[in-house]
Amino acid sequence: MKTPRPTFVAALALIVVGSLSGPSSASAAWQVRVSASSITASIGTLAAPSLRCETLASNPPAARITWDPVPGATSYRVELSNTVNGPRRELATQTTTGIDVGGALLTTLVSFLLNSLLAGGTVFVTVTATSESWTATSTPQRIGLAGTLLDGLSGGIRCR
Amino acid sequence: MSTRDGSVGRRMQWAAGTAAVLALGTGTAAAHAVWESTAALPTQGVSSGSLALSTQWVGGATALPPLYPEQSSDTATLRVTETAASGTTLRWRLRVEVSVTGAGSEYVRTEVFVGACGGPAPLAAGSAYEPAGGLLPGQSVDLCVRTTLSAEAPSAQQGTSLTPSVSVVAEQVGI
Numbered sequence: 539m540k541t542p543r544p545t546f547v548a549a550l551a552l553i554v555v556g557s558l559s560g561p562s563s564a565s566a567a568w569q570v571r572v573s574a575s576s577i578t579a580s581i582g583t584l585a586a587p588s589l590r591c592e593t594l595a596s597n598p599p600a601a602r603i604t605w606d607p608v609p610g611a612t613s614y615r616v617e618l619s620n621t622v623n624g625p626r627r628e629l630a631t632q633t634t635t636g637i638d639v640g641g642a643l644l645t646t647l648v649s650f651l652l653n654s655l656l657a658g659g660t661v662f663v664t665v666t667a668t669s670e671s672w673t674a675t676s677t678p679q680r681i682g683l684a685g686t687l688l689d690g691l692s693g694g695i696r697c698r
Numbered sequence: 699m700s701t702r703d704g705s706v707g708r709r710m711q712w713a714a715g716t717a718a719v720l721a722l723g724t725g726t727a728a729a730h731a732v733w734e735s736t737a738a739l740p741t742q743g744v745s746s747g748s749l750a751l752s753t754q755w756v757g758g759a760t761a762l763p764p765l766y767p768e769q770s771s772d773t774a775t776l777r778v779t780e781t782a783a784s785g786t787t788l789r790w791r792l793r794v795e796v797s798v799t800g801a802g803s804e805y806v807r808t809e810v811f812v813g814a815c816g817g818p819a820p821l822a823a824g825s826a827y828e829p830a831g832g833l834l835p836g837q838s839v840d841l842c843v844r845t846t847l848s849a850e851a852p853s854a855q856q857g858t859s860l861t862p863s864v865s866v867v868a869e870q871v872g873i
Contacts, residue, residue: 570749574866578861579798583764
């Protein structure tokens with residue numbers, strides 16, 4: 539049986555390689571790259587809500603706590619405490635930027651707040667802006683009983 | 699009744715016919731080979747085409763609103779226009795490359811939309827925008843880049859600056 543001559547094999551290989559590489563080199567398409575003018579971005583800072591308090595002339599009165607929307611915040615957690623830096627109890631978690639704190643609303647936390655209320659003292663409201671794991675807490679806003687100690691919560695709540 | 703002479707005659711006729719056909723065929727082929735006509739065409743310049751892009755932020759707003767966890771900020775419209783292939787048959791496709799550098803950039807993901815952000819599905823990473831038949835010379839494409847901060851971004855990353863970069867690549871198609 540005849541074996542192919544080396545020169546023939548080499549020529550055949552050149553043809554095959556040429557036919558394979560030809561299209562790829564022919565398809566070296568033009569391209570051009572341009573960078574857009576620069577833009578700036580940043581990771582935001584979650585600000586603490588700045589609280590305002592207004593005593594509503596309702597019967598009984600209530601303390602209306604409001605704050606401006608905090609950029610980036612997805613919810614606000616409203617909490618009460620007996621002292622400025624004391625342990626806090628959650629009153630509500632909401633997306634709106636205000637809450638009316640009346641006597642009826644505090645009844646659920648009366649045992650927690652009892653000492654402060656019986657002392658005729660102040661209860662502190664804080665609002666924490668939340669965005670996923672990020673939080674920013676306001677400075678406490680003082681509120682207290684609007685009526686006498688005997689009136690208790692039924693006498694309403696006012697800003698202090 | 700058939701005779702030997704008659705048979706010979708028919709063979710001669712066949713041979714003559716075949717020869718005539720061959721002669722005609724050869725003659726025609728020869729005529730094809732011989733006829734020739736040359737005409738000078740009017741001189742006309744021929745030049746290779748070109749491919750170039752320009753980009754423009756429509757509205758000029760180039761500062762993204764700050765990013766917060768699991769929230770997005772969209773760029774203004776980036777208008778990309780092919781500027782050099784007018785009058786040619788060139789067709790092209792558009793590839794967009796976006797990168798973000800800076801502390802916390804590992805928590806930022808980007809998406810590129812053709813048209814307005816939030817429209818049809820964003821361009822898949824590494825893919826190109828190529829409508830059927832390719833983009834035409836001089837054609838513009840509006841893009842929007844959406845950046846989103848991961849929900850896992852730690853609080854410590856607050857307030858850091860980022861530098862997004864957008865590059866557009868026009869690639870010739872149809873060759």
